[in-house]
Amino acid sequence: xxxxxxxxxxxxxxxxxxxxxxxxxxxxxxxxxxxxxxxxxxxxxxxxxxxxxxxxxxxxxxxxxxxxxxxxxxxxxxxxxxxxxxxxxxxxxxxxxxxxxxxxxxxxxxxxxxxxxxxxxxxxxxxxxxxxxxxxxxxxxxxxxxxxxxxxxxxxxxxxxxxxxxxxxxxxxxxxxxxxxxxxxxxxxxxxxxxxxxxxxxxxxxxxxxxxxxxxxxxxxxxxxxxxxxxxxxxxxxxxxxxxxxxxxxxxxxxxxxxxxxxxxxxxxxxxxxxxxxxxxxxxxxxxxxxxxxxxxxxx
Amino acid sequence: xxxxxxxxxxxxxxxxxxxxxxxxxxxxxxxxxxxxxxxxxxxxxxxxxxxxxxxxxxxxxxxxxxxxxxxxxxxxxxxxxxxxxxxxxxxxxxxxxxxxxxxxxxxxxxxxxxxxxxxxxxxxxxxxxxxxxxxxxxxxxxxxxxxxxxxxxxxxxxxxxxxxxxxxxxxxxxxxxxxxxxxxxxxxxxxxxxxxxxxxxxxxxxxxxxxxxxxxxxxxxxxxxxxxxxxxxxxxxxxxxxxxxxxxxxxxxxxxxxxxxxxxxxxxxxxxxxxxxxxxxxxxxxxxxxxxxxxxxxxxxxxxxxxxxxxxxxxxxxxxxxxxxxxxxxxxxxxxxxxxxxxxxxxxxxxxxxxxxxxxxxxxxxxx
Numbered sequence: 023x024x025x026x027x028x029x030x031x032x033x034x035x036x037x038x039x040x041x042x043x044x045x046x047x048x049x050x051x052x053x054x055x056x057x058x059x060x061x062x063x064x065x066x067x068x069x070x071x072x073x074x075x076x077x078x079x080x081x082x083x084x085x086x087x088x089x090x091x092x093x094x095x096x097x098x099x100x101x102x103x104x105x106x107x108x109x110x111x112x113x114x115x116x117x118x119x120x121x122x123x124x125x126x127x128x129x130x131x132x133x134x135x136x137x138x139x140x141x142x143x144x145x146x147x148x149x150x151x152x153x154x155x156x157x158x159x160x161x162x163x164x165x166x167x168x169x170x171x172x173x174x175x176x177x178x179x180x181x182x183x184x185x186x187x188x189x190x191x192x193x194x195x196x197x198x199x200x201x202x203x204x205x206x207x208x209x210x211x212x213x214x215x216x217x218x219x220x221x222x223x224x225x226x227x228x229x230x231x232x233x234x235x236x237x238x239x240x241x242x243x244x245x246x247x248x249x250x251x252x253x254x255x256x257x258x259x260x261x262x263x264x265x266x267x268x269x270x271x272x273x274x275x276x277x278x279x280x281x282x283x284x285x286x287x288x289x290x291x292x293x294x295x296x297x298x299x300x301x302x303x304x305x306x307x308x309x310x311x312x313x314x315x316x317x318x319x320x321x322x
Numbered sequence: 323x324x325x326x327x328x329x330x331x332x333x334x335x336x337x338x339x340x341x342x343x344x345x346x347x348x349x350x351x352x353x354x355x356x357x358x359x360x361x362x363x364x365x366x367x368x369x370x371x372x373x374x375x376x377x378x379x380x381x382x383x384x385x386x387x388x389x390x391x392x393x394x395x396x397x398x399x400x401x402x403x404x405x406x407x408x409x410x411x412x413x414x415x416x417x418x419x420x421x422x423x424x425x426x427x428x429x430x431x432x433x434x435x436x437x438x439x440x441x442x443x444x445x446x447x448x449x450x451x452x453x454x455x456x457x458x459x460x461x462x463x464x465x466x467x468x469x470x471x472x473x474x475x476x477x478x479x480x481x482x483x484x485x486x487x488x489x490x491x492x493x494x495x496x497x498x499x500x501x502x503x504x505x506x507x508x509x510x511x512x513x514x515x516x517x518x519x520x521x522x523x524x525x526x527x528x529x530x531x532x533x534x535x536x537x538x539x540x541x542x543x544x545x546x547x548x549x550x551x552x553x554x555x556x557x558x559x560x561x562x563x564x565x566x567x568x569x570x571x572x573x574x575x576x577x578x579x580x581x582x583x584x585x586x587x588x589x590x591x592x593x594x595x596x597x598x599x600x601x602x603x604x605x606x607x608x609x610x611x612x613x614x615x616x617x618x619x620x621x622x623x624x625x626x627x628x629x630x631x632x633x634x635x636x637x638x639x640x641x642x643x644x645x646x647x648x649x650x651x652x653x654x655x656x657x658x659x660x661x662x663x664x665x666x667x668x669x670x671x672x673x674x675x676x677x678x679x680x681x682x683x684x685x686x687x688x689x690x
Contacts, residue, residue, distance in 0.1 A: 075415045099689045161566045182503050185566060186549045269507075269548040269688075277689050284553075285511045285681030287408045 062300065069293035076287070086290045096277070096295060103257055103274035106188060110195040111203075111253040115245060117196070118204040125204075126211035127237075137208065141201045148198070152265050155194050159185040159266070186268025194262050203248040210244020211237070250310035254303050274299065366611045369400040370618055373410055373423035376403050377635070385630045390621035397614050408681075414438055414606075421609040422618065424472060427460050427600040428512075428527075431673035434463035440607045441466035446616040449623035453640045456664045457600045460672075469602030470619050471640035473631055475655070476668060477512060478596035480562070480572035484586040493520040493592045496571055497544040506561065506570040509553040511677070511684040512597065516571070517541050519594040519669075527674050534683055541687040551688065555579075574654035575636025581650055589654050591668075598663035599671045600640065 067073035071083045090096055121140070125133045143151060158164045161180040169175035183189055214237065222232040260275035267273065274295070281292030370390075377383055379401030384391075391398055402418060404410040407425040414420075425433060433439050444450040444467050450458075453471055461469030479495050481488065485504070488495050493516055496505055507513055517537035518526030529537060549567060552558040558576060561567045563583045570576065577589035603619045605612065621627060628644025631637055636648075638655040646652055656662035664670050674680050 075412060077415075093686075095686050095689045156560070160564050162564055182549070182566070186561070264553075268550045269545055272551075272688055277685065280509075280685055280688065283409050283412075284406060284509065285408060285684055286677045287412055288678065288682060288685070289412075291682070 062297075065293045066297055068289050069297050071290055075289060086294045090291070090294045090298065099272075099277055100274045100298070103259075106192055106195075106273065107253050107256040107259075110192055110199065110256050111249050113192075114196050114199050114203045114252050115207070115249050118200055118248065119207055119245065122204045122207035122211055123237075126208050126214070140204055143201065148261070149265075151198065152194055152262055155190070155197070155266060156185060159190055159193075161185070185266060186271065188267070188271045190266040190268070191259075191263045191271040191273070194266050195256050195259065198262065199252045199256065203252055206248040206251060207241060207244045210241045210247075214240055247310060250306055254306055254310075257303065258299050366397070366614050368397065368611065370394075370397050370422075370611050370614045371402070371420040372399045372618070373402045373404050373413065373418065373420035375424065378424075379403070385634070386627045387618055387621045389624060389627070390618045393621075394614060394617060397611070399618060419609075420606055421611045422603055422605050422615045424601050424603050426671065427457075427469065427471075427602055428671040428673060430461055430469045430602055430604075431463055432677065433604055434466075434468040438607060439468055439604045440609075441468050442470055442603075442605050442619070443467075443616065444470075446613065447620045447623060449620055449625070449641060452625060452643055453623060454642050454660055454663070456660065456670065457640045460600060460670050461602050469600075469604055470623065472601040472603055472619075472622055473635070473637040473639060474598060474600040474663060475573040475575065475637050476591075476596040476598050476663075477508070477516070477571060477573065477671075479590040479592060480570045480577050480580065481588055481590060482568040482586060483588050485568045488590065491590055491593050493594050495569055495590065495592075497540070497547065498569070499544075499547060501569055502547040503549050504566075504568040505548050506550045506552050506558060506567045507548050508571040509551045509688070511674070511680045512671070513541060513571075513687070514538070514680045514684050515597065515674070519597075522594075527672050528676075529680075534679065538683050538687055541684075542690045545687060545690065573636075574638070574651060577654055578636050578648060578651050595665070596668045597671050598668045600663070 064073060068075075069086055071080060071086065074080050124130075125136055125140075130136070156163070160166070161182055163185070165184060166175065166180035170177040170180065175181065218236050218240070219232055222236050227235065258275040258278070259273055260279050263271045263273045263276055267276075278292055278295045278299070281288045281295065372379065374383075378386065379399070381401075387399060402413065402420060404413065404423060407429045410423055410425060414423075447470065450470070454474075457471035457474065458467070461467055461471055479493070481495060486495070486501060489498075495501075496507060497520070498505070514529070514534065514537050515526045517540050518529050518533060521533070521536060521540065523529055523533050523537075550557075550561050552561070552570070555573070555576060558567075558570060558572065559579050562570055562576070562580055563585065572589070574589060577587055580587045603622070605615055609615060623641055625641045625643040628639030628641035629646065631639045632644055632646035632651060632655075633648070636651060638657065642660060645657065646655075652658070656667070659667070661667060
């Protein structure tokens with residue numbers, strides 16, 4: 023009798039090293055680390071005078087941070103910029119919502135054509151679009167010329183607040199950001215489960231009630247995302263204010279640029295202002311991310 | 323590097339050979355200058371690296387250095403743009419290695435003592451003797467010629483004569499409450515100096531803390547009258563030319579440009595005196611193209627280049643023989659008077675020992 027040898031256990035399969043994920047993630051993460059995290063870390067070091075481009079005394083100090091928080095001027099300027107950005111964001115969202123609503127829910131077959139029209143201004147240069155407003159808003163621009171032609175305004179006394187003012191910055195920023203705002207709201211409304219609206223109607227809700235209690239709450243993540251989408255970049259805006267803002271439209275972003283590059287370089291204070299802005303923006307992004315994670319509601 | 327180093331590495335073209343032969347031949351007659359020129363050809367190679375303002379390189383300013391390019395076609399200048407002196411300083415510290423650059427006169431002492439630059443040898447600049455002696459003097463530090471004067475102009479007041487009735491010939495016009503929303507300042511820490519001049523401080527470039535506070539308070543208080551703080555001339559021309567502005571801190575060329583637009587304008591020299599600014603070429607320490615840099619500045623310093631600059635850019639030129647075609651510019655710059663840039667006519671801009679504090683003070687004015 024031959025003994026049957028117990029079956030040999032299967033040879034363990036050699037575990038293959040899966041490099042797909044590290045390869046896919048490595049490049050973008052490396053890119054971020056080198057060109058985003060490292061520069062921010064350097065700017066942070068500048069703000070504490072640990073690192074400096076210029077010869078002179080170096081060493082860790084909180085002086086620039088202390089001066090920043092003690093300075094009513096910089097914080098006031100930051101608050102002024104927050105107010106301006108908030109006004110821009112709220113008005114842009116208010117104007118974009120009906121537009122996005124029409125495109126997403128009207129059932130028009132040409133909605134993507136309209137959407138293309140909405141983003142058509144992006145085909146021209148940002149600078150060109152902003153500069154065009156100078157032609158419209160100047161003392162002898164389109165608006166003032168029209169007002170004097172109709173006799174509403176004396177030609178010798180045009181509305182000078184239209185250009186080189188805070189108003190001009192807000193107006194131009196709204197114009198520039200409107201398409202950006204409309205897109206996330208459009209996506210949010212486009213993904214809305216239409217059966218919820220039918221159910222609301224079946225249950226006796228009027229069109230306004232259905233909008234107020236169903237459409238608006240469900241599109242809020244898109245609205246909030248759009249709000250932050252505008253607020254965050256406009257808070258550090260400096261191109262538009264430098265073109266149409268004049269002395270009164272000067273914003274926090276302009277101050278950062280000027281501290282780094284005009285007069286006499288003050289990279290330490292400039293870095294403090296930049297890091298403070300970054301901190302505020304990061305906080306806002308965390309908040310906006312929470313809204314974006316809101317669960318989708320369906321009729322199922 | 324000894325004379326002759328690097329020569330074997332380069333192939334001598336026929337053109338190049340003839341030029342060296344000419345220089346060598348000329349050396350019999352003009353031993354010093356020709357020998358220097360021949361030496362330059364023998365020892366210095368590569369393109370001349372120039373750190374200069376926009377508009378002075380191959381983007382429109384070619385006529386200023388055409389003579390240099392003609393003479394040294396193998397060493398054509400290569401330009402890096404500087405936004406201002408602060409930007410240039412950052413670039414130099416960040417590792418840029420130009421052979422020469424052009425800050426303005428108020429920075430001469432700062433750079434001369436920074437260890438970044440070295441003095442020029444005026445003997446290598448044939449046009450040097452034609453340069454305005456007051457500007458030449460302003461380019462010196464400890465008796466050495468660190469700056470070679472180039473372009474220049476005034477900081478004074480441009481205003482619309484049909485809209486503005488000045489109470490007096492004073493810097494006070496750019497603070498005048500009657501013209502709220504029609505005034506433009508210049509985005510520069512010189513605004514602090516100017517406020518000091520207006521307030522009657524004896525040394526506005528060396529204000530005490532208390533004086534700086536008073537200058538800043540004045541500027542913050544009067545900023546409500548200001549519509550635009552300009553940072554580039556086209557920016558000013560557009561706003562002033564379209565009628566948005568009536569009064570501006572401006573340069574002579576701005577007056578000429580507005581006159582060309584048929585505006586009724588005057589260029590006021592305030593009783594507190596205008597401030598004269600002068601562009602100064604500075605030679606970087608350790609440059610390997612020192613003689614080429616001298617040749618480049620020599621080309622810039624000629625009367626021909628000067629006239630071109632005056633006719634095309636509207637700035638004055640340090641070469642006293644340069645004369646613009648425009649009689650308006652001739653008058654605005656007072657080109658027939660060598661002393662126009664200095665007292666008793668004007669203050670030549672000068673070193674500000676506490677420049678960083680001045681800059682911070684001005685930034686706070688803008689932010690307020």
